[in-house]
Amino acid sequence: MTDPNNHGLSSAAQRQLLEYWQKICRERRMPTRQDLNPLAIKELLPGICMYDVIREKKLGSDYLNFKARLVGTDIVDTIGKDFTGSLTGETHNGPSCGLSGVERTLAKVTRHCTTAYETCFMDWPDKNYRRFSFIAMPLSLNGEVEQADIILLGVHFFGYEEEIARSSDHLLPCQA
Template sequence: MLKRASMVGEPGGSSPVHQLYDYWLSKSRDRRIPSRADIYPEEIPQLLPYVMLHDVVRQNGFYRFKARLIGTHIVDVCGSNPTGRYIDEYMPREDYKKIYETLTGVITTKAPAHGVVPVHGEDGYFLDFEVITMPLSYDGEQVDMFFCGRRAIFRKGNSTEK
C-alpha cells in the first residue's frame, strides 16, 4: 500500500522536486506504488533535467543501487555522470552509509524520502541539493527502482547560482 507521508518531510512550493513528487503521486493506482511503466517522460519534459532513476539490486541480503539515468541539471552541476555505476562505487564511504540508510528506508516503508543534503567536493562544502527519492514497483508492492528528483540549492553569494 502506498504511503503518502514522507520520512523526512514533504517537499513544498513549486520547485522541480515538488512537481516530480506531485507527478509520482498522480501515478499511484489504487494507492499502490507506481511502476516505471507509469512514468512517461513526454508528460514531464521540463522536469527531466532534475530526474534520476536507480535500480534496486538485491545481493546476498543487501542492496546495491545502480544509476540508470541522471538528469542534465545534476550532471552539469556535479560535473560528472555516473550512469551505469553503483552508488557505492562513486560516493565517499562516509556519505554512502547515510545514503544506504535512506534508500533502504524507502524500500521498507514504501514511502518517499525528502530532504536537503550537502554535497562535498575535494575542497570541502560545494552546495546543497534538495532531493526526493520515490519508490517504483513492477508489481505495486516490492520496490525495484527509485524515481528521484534532485535540484541544486546555491547559497547566497555563490556566483554559480542557477
C-alpha cells in the first residue's frame, strides 16, 4: 500500500475527497458516517464507492466481507454494471483481477483503521488492460473510532493519454 499522505494521488477528485475526509475527522482517527455530508462533495459522487464492512466468524477466525452500499455513476458506466447491494465476492463476473485487489485493501483499511491508496489494473475480456486507482478511507457508524464500519473509496479510471503518461509507474499486483 502506498501512503496517501505523499500526495501521489492520481486525480484532483481523489485529493479533494481525501482533504474532505481529513477535515471531517476533526482530530479523530476517522470520521463517522453522520459527519459525511453528500452535498459537500456532490461533484465527487460519480467517482465514489461506499462499502459496508461485514464481520463474521468462520472456523474460529474473524472473516471480513464487504457489501457495496453506494456505487457512483462514473464507476457503473466504466465497469458496465451497478454492483450496489452485492458482496465483493459476487462482483467478479467482469474484469478479472482488479476487484480482488480492492477487496484486499478494504480488509487492510478495516483492520488498521487507516487510509490506503492503490493503483491496479483490470484484465478486461473485451478491452486492453485498463488501470485504475483508488483512495480508501474508513468511517465509523456510531462514533466508535476504534472500528471501521464503512469504507469510502474515491476511484479514478485512467484514460488512454494518462495510461501512456504513467506507463513508467509501478503497478501493484491485484491477485493474491
